[in-house]
Amino acid sequence: MTHLRWGILATGGIAHAFTSDLRANGFTVQAVGSRSADKARAFADEFGIPHAHGSYEDLVADPEVDIVYVATPHPMHAVDAALVLNAGKHVLVEKPFTLNRREAESIADLAESKGLLAMEAMWTRYLPHMARIREILAAGTLGEVRTVIADHCQDLPDDLTHRINALELGGGSLLDLGIYPISFAWDVLGEPLTIQSHATFKETGADATIATIFGYDGGRLATTISASDTRGPVTASILGTDGRIEIDPWWFTPTSFRVYDVDGTVTEEFSSDGTVTGRGMHFQALEAERLIAEGRTDGEILPLAETVAIMGTLDEIRAQIGLTYPGETPN
Template sequence: MTDRLRWGILATGFIARTFTNDLKLNGFDVRAVGSRSQESADAFAAEFDIPNAHASYEALVADPEVDAIYVSTPHPFHAEHASLAIEAGKHVLVEKPFTLNAPEAERLQALAAEHGVLVLEAMWTRYLPHMIRIREILAAGLLGDVRTLIVDHTQDLPDDPAHRINALELGGGALLDLGVYPVSFAWDVFGEPRTIQSAATFKETGADAQIATIFTYDGGKIASAVSASDTRGPNTASLLGTDGRIDVDAVWYNPTTFRRYDADGNVVEEYAADVVGRGMHFQAEEVERLVAAGDLAGGVLPVAESVAIMRTLDEIRSQIGLRYPGE
């Protein structure tokens, strides 16, 4: 293996384009792309100056010039395609949500351990500079006892029943596409919830349109989140502590700014950072760091935590009565 990992891109949709663009802007070695057709792979390779273009996912994972695979297929295929890469001996960064459900996540974790490779969920927000600074503030106790997280991820997305966001057979709906962000944020701040309360509204396709959750924790802590695919909201987040608070500006899960206040409401810190591209390359940096260190458990977002987050999402779905075809 070279000093830097050589990346392969599995699938050629919008999110793969965004990720690959960020990799190229920030000097990563993108060596190959795989699609279900040679035409699609060739077009993607030409757009991003990628040397190897494969007409199948099987050919991509068999490419000896690739060390790590980024999986960006729809949710129901995450486990299948990540497994394909793992069994070929590749490290894997798989788009969020990690899988469709917790049993799939558990199998993926075990398979990666069996083959001695890293598998990491592409919850890219965790690795953004403002999120790193927020974790530093929390670890230093600058907010005192952090009691509350309030967060939304609300977008006005297409109503077309054939659109992926509305198609249950593709894992569509507000929870797995949007709600996974605040759920993961709550896990990052407070850990595993002691209780979960959920409510949802649904579209005619059966996909969830709005999802509201309340998590409680030991010590009187609470996280409140709303996600929606049919209405656009502020897309902000607030962390409230006994000695102050943080208000994260829109869009909180993208590179953004925040302000920290003391207990009297005075601004004591204003944070901003320059990010090249959208910031999706930071998760690739984490993959390369972990592989170089021989740390296959994961750091900022361990694979065990991704599995546990899938159990939380499964519990939410159980409460609102949401099942996907084939489950």
């Protein structure tokens, strides 16, 4: 770690989870900002943070903050990330990076013009078991990878006022849950050539279930399913001509996996037990600090151009199922 001084923008549940992991793993959390001075002070007291700001503007202006984690609802990500970058600070933006590709491109362009790091907080990519899986794939252990299968189905609150069901907050299964298996498919197979999507919806207009099939050259496929109203196994698999990887629940969190050869014999087992303190959300912060220490504004694990392109995939899925968000400017 370079011991950059982190600022936390917003004080909701994901901000609590991320900050808890930072504090548990020795990172420096210097300031927090909220639209409510009382909420900022309560958050600062909870985590022992020196500075509490009653506005986002005051947070990003804090001279003792080097990098800011944006933890606001999806529709605010682009506005808040721009606020951070225009203040001359690096930014880690909670996934999904923005509401759509157009917004993602605007943040990428702004970060480039400022010479600053802008990174999506897709924390799964940085977990130890995912790093090991990429090594296995690079070594050719599975032969030619043919298929990726991943689900992220949860039984979340039915309350129509809950954020997950609020279309005006970008709620629904796609941006909250589907982003995980879709980003995973991108990680393994890259950009799909074809996309097929199907969805069901809640009374609010938010998507309840999203199923996708991605097609790639040579007949390779990825299939994902995400739901906010049905609990699933929350597992993932990578199938190749010489073997397969099966990732245990919850596959996008620190977990375990097994590698099988074509005869079904286990050739490797990996477990995250005892290797991760907290939820593991700090690994993405570690990567951000490493890149900044090296004078870089982008990385290899999830390049910003890939984040932007994934937002384009999400846009195409939404176009196919007829989903738009209130006030969204067409691309």
